[in-house]
Amino acid sequence: MPNIRVAVLYGGRSGEHEISVRSAKSIIAALDRTKYDVVEYFISKEGKWEGGRMIVPEPGGNPGIDVIFPVLHGTFGEDGTMQGLFELADIAYVGPGVLASSLAMDKEVFKRVMRASGLPVVESVTLYRESIAGAKIDLPFPLFVKPANLGSSVGISKVKNDAELRVALQEAAKYDHKIVVERGITGREFECSVMGNAAPLAATPCEVLPSREFYDYEDKYLLDKAVIELPAKISAEETAEIQRLAVLAYQACECEGMSRVDFLQEAATGRLYINEINTIPGFTSISMFPKMWAHAGVAYSDLLDRIITYALERQARKKATRYTKE
Ligand SMILES: Nc1ncnc2c1ncn2[C@@H]1O[C@H](COP(=O)(O)OP(=O)(O)O)[C@@H](O)[C@H]1O
Numbered sequence: 001m002p003n004i005r006v007a008v009l010y011g012g013r014s015g016e017h018e019i020s021v022r023s024a025k026s027i028i029a030a031l032d033r034t035k036y037d038v039v040e041y042f043i044s045k046e047g048k049w050e051g052g053r054m055i056v057p058e059p060g061g062n063p064g065i066d067v068i069f070p071v072l073h074g075t076f077g078e079d080g081t082m083q084g085l086f087e088l089a090d091i092a093y094v095g096p097g098v099l100a101s102s103l104a105m106d107k108e109v110f111k112r113v114m115r116a117s118g119l120p121v122v123e124s125v126t127l128y129r130e131s132i133a134g135a136k137i138d139l140p141f142p143l144f145v146k147p148a149n150l151g152s153s154v155g156i157s158k159v160k161n162d163a164e165l166r167v168a169l170q171e172a173a174k175y176d177h178k179i180v181v182e183r184g185i186t187g188r189e190f191e192c193s194v195m196g197n198a199a200p201l202a203a204t205p206c207e208v209l210p211s212r213e214f215y216d217y218e219d220k221y222l223l224d225k226a227v228i229e230l231p232a233k234i235s236a237e238e239t240a241e242i243q244r245l246a247v248l249a250y251q252a253c254e255c256e257g258m259s260r261v262d263f264l265q266e267a268a269t270g271r272l273y274i275n276e277i278n279t280i281p282g283f284t285s286i287s288m289f290p291k292m293w294a295h296a297g298v299a300y301s302d303l304l305d306r307i308i309t310y311a312l313e314r315q316a317r318k319k320a321t322r323y324t325k326e
């Protein structure tokens, strides 16, 4: 059998550009060269496809590629925009499709979908840039203020009073037209990796113990002080409940391939809340998505084999779909 030709896309027009480069390096190093031929596509922070290589938005326009692995975190990569290009090109690609990618990126639409599916999310209020001036928030402090579409905790603040709230709203409004204000949860934070198409599987959950007030940008990428417990130190029942909710959230968003589902647990009540879904989670050798799988018995290179297989299966399934009347 000839090798599968994998196009690894990385970099990109995103605040998570540097993390993407690190994730891609790990993936490129781990792809088994007896099974895969690897072609790299680097996209600059300005969005330029470097080295003259580009995906062409035309069926049959990319004869050298069997499957695309978008290792792009955040905007213009994880949010459905790239996935739209892959759909136009009619090529298999790793990870969720256009709909799941864009709805998981929008924290406000995501919550609406979770609520409509009866899944637990923290109470929140939605504001728009024009309406923040006199906005009344009918939720108790502390509050979390977030731009609706971003990641890496950029533009997110925890606030304890009205004066801080006003500053935080202005800050979040720099990054998005739409802002989500949430009740702050005092308690613990968990993450759970999920993969698969029709029958998704959940890995061993981990706990994140931020070293700061919350898991902010510095804590995620600069300080190296946040502690990760894998497996999370919780009961077997709680582990099963996190896994169950992770799979339900994944399915409610129509995720395919892979995603990491993140949780908050309120100390006072023990209640679990689904915080967000990351459709292209960090993939460095020390990232939690592959580590949770390793703990569950799926080694890094096996994980790559599986998610590439899910991509090829989905593409094969699409072949049965007609787009015009017979
Ligand atoms: N409602 C909340 N209550 C308590 N902590 C929160 C809440 N929302 C977010 N956080 C904290 O802020 C971090 C970043 O928020 P998150 O919604 O995950 O945004 P991002 O997409 O930038 O990762 C979380 O990992 C958590 O530490």
Ligand SMILES: [Mg+2]
Pocket (backbone or CB within 6 Å): 152, 153, 262, 276
């Ligand atoms: Mg997060």
